[in-house]
Amino acid sequence: MAASLSDLTRLVEWAGLDPELLQQAMTDPNIRRLVSENSATQSHLDFLPSQVSPGDEGDEDLPAKLLEQAKAAHLRDQFLPPIKAPQISRSALLASFARPSSRSRSTNGSTAVQIRQNLVGTSPGYATTILGELRRVGINDMFARMRQEGAYLLCRIISLTSHTVSVDMIVEDPFGIACMLAVYRYPTTLDCTEEQADAIFPIGTILAVREPCYRLPPSGKVPYVRVDAPSDIVFLGPDSALLNDVSWAARGPSVAIRQPDTAAAWKDRGNHYFKRKEWICAASAFSDGLVQDPENHLLLLNRSAAYLELGWFRSAAYDAERVIGMNLQNPQLVRKAVYRAAKAYYLSGRYDDVRRLSSGNPDGAETQQLCRSAEQRLCERDSGQYDWASIFSATRAPASRPDIAAYLGPVEVRTPTESSRPRGLFVTQNVKAGDLLMVSKPIASYFPEDTPSKRGEASMTFNMLKNAIETRGEYALVDLIVHRLWDDPGLASIIQAMYAGEGFPTASAYAPVPPTAAFSTGCLSHSRVPGVDIDIGRVEGVAAMDVFDISEHPVTFLVSASEQDEGNKPEHPAALYELPSFCNHACLPSAGRAFFGDVMVVRATQDLKAGEEVTMSYYDSTETYQKRTDSIQRQWQFACDCLLCKADLSDTAAARSQRAEAVAMLSSLGIAAIKQRIAQIKSSYSDSPERRQCGVKPELYLASRRLGFAYCSENSAMGMSFLTPSKAKACLIAFMDALEAVGLVITDRSVSGQVINPSALPVDTTRLPALSHLCTVSVIQMVSALWSIGENVRAKNWLKVAIRIENFDTGGAEALFREKYHSVLIDLPF
Numbered sequence: 001m002a003a004s005l006s007d008l009t010r011l012v013e014w015a016g017l018d019p020e021l022l023q024q025a026m027t028d029p030n031i032r033r034l035v036s037e038n039s040a041t042q043s044h045l046d047f048l049p050s051q052v053s054p055g056d057e058g059d060e061d062l063p064a065k066l067l068e069q070a071k072a073a074h075l076r077d078q079f080l081p082p083i084k085a086p087q088i089s090r091s092a093l094l095a096s097f098a099r100p101s102s103r104s105r106s107t108n109g110s111t112a113v114q115i116r117q118n119l120v121g122t123s124p125g126y127a128t129t130i131l132g133e134l135r136r137v138g139i140n141d142m143f144a145r146m147r148q149e150g151a152y153l154l155c156r157i158i159s160l161t162s163h164t165v166s167v168d169m170i171v172e173d174p175f176g177i178a179c180m181l182a183v184y185r186y187p188t189t190l191d192c193t194e195e196q197a198d199a200i201f202p203i204g205t206i207l208a209v210r211e212p213c214y215r216l217p218p219s220g221k222v223p224y225v226r227v228d229a230p231s232d233i234v235f236l237g238p239d240s241a242l243l244n245d246v247s248w249a250a251r252g253p254s255v256a257i258r259q260p261d262t263a264a265a266w267k268d269r270g271n272h273y274f275k276r277k278e279w280i281c282a283a284s285a286f287s288d289g290l291v292q293d294p295e296n297h298l299l300l301l302n303r304s305a306a307y308l309e310l311g312w313f314r315s316a317a318y319d320a321e322r323v324i325g326m327n328l329q330n331p332q333l334v335r336k337a338v339y340r341a342a343k344a345y346y347l348s349g350r351y352d353d354v355r356r357l358s359s360g361n362p363d364g365a366e367t368q369q370l371c372r373s374a375e376q377r378l379c380e381r382d383s384g385q386y387d388w389a390s391i392f393s394a395t396r397a398p399a400s401r402p403d404i405a406a407y408l409g410p411v412e413v414r415t416p417t418e419s420s421r422p423r424g425l426f427v428t429q430n431v432k433a434g435d436l437l438m439v440s441k442p443i444a445s446y447f448p449e450d451t452p453s454k455r456g457e458a459s460m461t462f463n464m465l466k467n468a469i470e471t472r473g474e475y476a477l478v479d480l481i482v483h484r485l486w487d488d489p490g491l492a493s494i495i496q497a498m499y500a501g502e503g504f505p506t507a508s509a510y511a512p513v514p515p516t517a518a519f520s521t522g523c524l525s526h527s528r529v530p531g532v533d534i535d536i537g538r539v540e541g542v543a544a545m546d547v548f549d550i551s552e553h554p555v556t557f558l559v560s561a562s563e564q565d566e567g568n569k570p571e572h573p574a575a576l577y578e579l580p581s582f583c584n585h586a587c588l589p590s591a592g593r594a595f596f597g598d599v600m601v602v603r604a605t606q607d608l609k610a611g612e613e614v615t616m617s618y619y620d621s622t623e624t625y626q627k628r629t630d631s632i633q634r635q636w637q638f639a640c641d642c643l644l645c646k647a648d649l650s651d652t653a654a655a656r657s658q659r660a661e662a663v664a665m666l667s668s669l670g671i672a673a674i675k676q677r678i679a680q681i682k683s684s685y686s687d688s689p690e691r692r693q694c695g696v697k698p699e700l701y702l703a704s705r706r707l708g709f710a711y712c713s714e715n716s717a718m719g720m721s722f723l724t725p726s727k728a729k730a731c732l733i734a735f736m737d738a739l740e741a742v743g744l745v746i747t748d749r750s751v752s753g754q755v756i757n758p759s760a761l762p763v764d765t766t767r768l769p770a771l772s773h774l775c776t777v778s779v780i781q782m783v784s785a786l787w788s789i790g791e792n793v794r795a796k797n798w799l800k801v802a803i804r805i806e807n808f809d810t811g812g813a814e815a816l817f818r819e820k821y822h823s824v825l826i827d828l829p830f
């Protein structure tokens with residue numbers, strides 16, 4: 001349902017926002033960027049001004065103001081008493097859902113924008129009582145602004161669907177009373193077309209909504225039943241006992257969908273959806289066929305294929321294993337079943353089961369190939385040895401999800417009894433800096449490239465848990481987690497154990513669930529019946545607290561200095577991981593992460609003794625103290641007391657703000673001005689024991705590195721590819737200052753003259769830099785500068801330094817280094 005100003009009005013009403021403020025927001029570049037990121041063409045955002053004047057900084061506080069308003073509207077609503085909702089006539093509701101014909105839609109040249117708008121953090125509940133124990137209510141029995149505990153709403157779909165964030169439809173109860181039903185986060189619906197939503201929720205279908213929540217939007221006009229947890233929806237077949245004494249007062253929908261009545265006809269319908277890649281409809285049709293004929297091996301095989309496509313591996317394996325267990329005489333069907341089961345095991349990391357299946361069924365070439373890959377994965381999983389260079393090559397493509405095994409190193413989750421630290425990750429044995437701690441595959445990952453951009457679509461989520469307005473990535477990720485939970489009750493216990501914010505209790509200890517455990521119980525009895533009741537509030541809490549921005553430490557590309565400085569981030573990929581989520585924060589962390597596609601690789605950044613804590617930095621450690629503190633407070637509400645924070649606090653507040661001002665807008669400054677800023681920054685650090693112990697001065701790093709880049713770019717602006725000796729020298733000094741500011745101990749700062757010991761590296765190799773991930777690019781720039789002035793021995797030695805630091809940071813030794821920095825190294829004779 002696309003609309004422009006009318007949708008904007010609805011949005012304003014729905015979110016309880018002040019229209020004037022929203023209007024103002026739409027002219028604000030910060031909000032504009034947020035809103036327009038998913039839009040294929042700006043022209044479809046016709047309610048936004050077509051031009052934003054360059055240099056217009058906008059109102060920095062606007063996102064915060066909008067968020068506050070959304071929160072206030074929500075709170076107001078919460079404190080209002082439940083009321084009997086106004087009844088809207090069935091015909092008026094149906095008229096509002098009348099869909100223009102596809103012909104008129106394609107010819108009206110609409111410039112409408114579809115606004116995907118949502119509020120996260122309203123603690124949506126979910127039903128846990130089974131349907132049989134609930135009593136039936138009608139729409140007129142329900143009170144708005146409350147969940148109808150102990151009850152279910154029996155209703156029938158009487159309209160086509162409408163789709164913005166939720167899938168909306170009109171339903172009627174047996175008394176003929178109609179209302180709107182909005183279903184959020186139902187598997188595969190976030191980006192589906194209206195036609196696909198119609199197929200998932202066909203007209204005439206009878207539903208039971210467990211413990212429904214009747215909502216009255218702040219506008220107070222049209223009440224609707226809102227389903228936040230899709231497991232609250234139960235599809236009822238015509239034979240359901242719950243319908244025995246039910247007669248429908250109204251005529252029902254005007255268009256009747258004819259449902260198949262034999263297993264074979266359901267199979268044909270499923271195959272039709274499968275060909276159209278509508279996997280959930282296909283799985284549902286095969287399930288309906290199996291209700292008629294539970295032992296039908298073709299339906300089981302086909303449903304297994306649909307489940308594989310949906311990523312519901314537990315059920316895909318189960319269906320295929322059932323077919324294998326039937327000992328069919330047709331070898332082709334047996335091979336298919338074996339391959340589908342093996343593939344489901346492989347994709348869920350159960351490599352031993354792939355081995356088992358393939359040794360019992362040596363015929364299928366595809367299964368044997370899968371088994372060879374499984375052997376490689378088993379080797380990775382058991383040894384922690386990976387071919388990082390090849391993995392890197394494979395992850396160059398966007399939205400990459402590399403096919404490698406997860407690895408669990410010497411780490412465990414526990415709550416320390418010896419200190420007041422919260423539950424976190426700890427090493428179980430002594431480790432060295434650079435040692436691999438874990439290779440973690442995501443529970444769910446989202447890349448903007450996954451969803452082809454939608455014409456004229458805008459996305460804006462007010463996340464009250466994170467105190468932030470977000471783009472669609474974070475919202476979509478919750479959908480992906482729900483999708484996985486549908487088939488995997490084992491994942492529900494992981495989500496249950498993860499930190500979800502202050503409102504959700506967490507267990508103190510946590511042992512990772514081995515992949516085999518999650519598979520121990522059955523499968524989906526029907527694709528429409530999830531394996532678990534979905535605690536959607538907790539999932540949203542986990543997503544708000546534990547999700548990683550996976551573009552922040554990329555292994556896949558070299559971020560240029562100016563990009564790094566100005567952080568004008570496009571919508572970013574994001575992922576949720578199991579063990580890394582238990583890791584507490586330190587601005588100066590004991591571990592670092594690197595991403596190969598959506599796989600997170602965690603290594604120690606310092607030597608750790610058994611029992612010491614593994615920490616990672618949630619934020620960019622080069623941010624100023626104030627920014628780091630604000631960010632952490634806003635989202636996680638704790639105060640960091642790491643060495644860097646202690647060092648920053650050993651300076652006066654005035655000194656901290658002096659250097660915060662000095663690092664602002666560095667990239668727009670010329671060399672003289674940067675030097676001036678560097679002098680200010682240097683004088684702002686006190687020589688405190690805390691600073692000496694910490695050894696890191698992030699602002700000095702930023703400014704000195706900027707100076708180094710300024711020398712290089714000034715030269716290329718003058719059309720010179722080689723640096724003059726004096727420029728090269730100045731550039732080298734600037735980069736060395738930067739590297740020392742993040743903890744690299746340089747033992748030979750000379751840049752010309754005789755190299756005293758050509759075989760010795762110019763750094764202390766026994767002590768690696770505290771913020772090693774910041775070093776390689778600067779060192780490569782030094783290598784280039786040294787090479788350009790003929791300092792080849794020094795250049796080679798600094799290159800060895802770069803390889804060493806990079807290996808310590810991301811592993812992969814020289815092979816990965818060469819692969820990763822190929823485009824830069826090509827100009828150098830190494």
Ligand SMILES: C[S@@+](CC[C@H](N)C(=O)[O-])C[C@H]1O[C@@H](n2cnc3c(N)ncnc32)[C@H](O)[C@@H]1O
Nearest residue numbers: 422423499545546581582583584585636638640
């Ligand atoms: C992603 S979780 C980290 C793991 C969490 N401690 C757990 O029990 O699962 C983030 C939460 O951990 C706590 N936390 C993380 N780092 C901390 C630190 N340095 N000091 C105190 N609490 C911290 C905060 O409650 C924060 O909201």
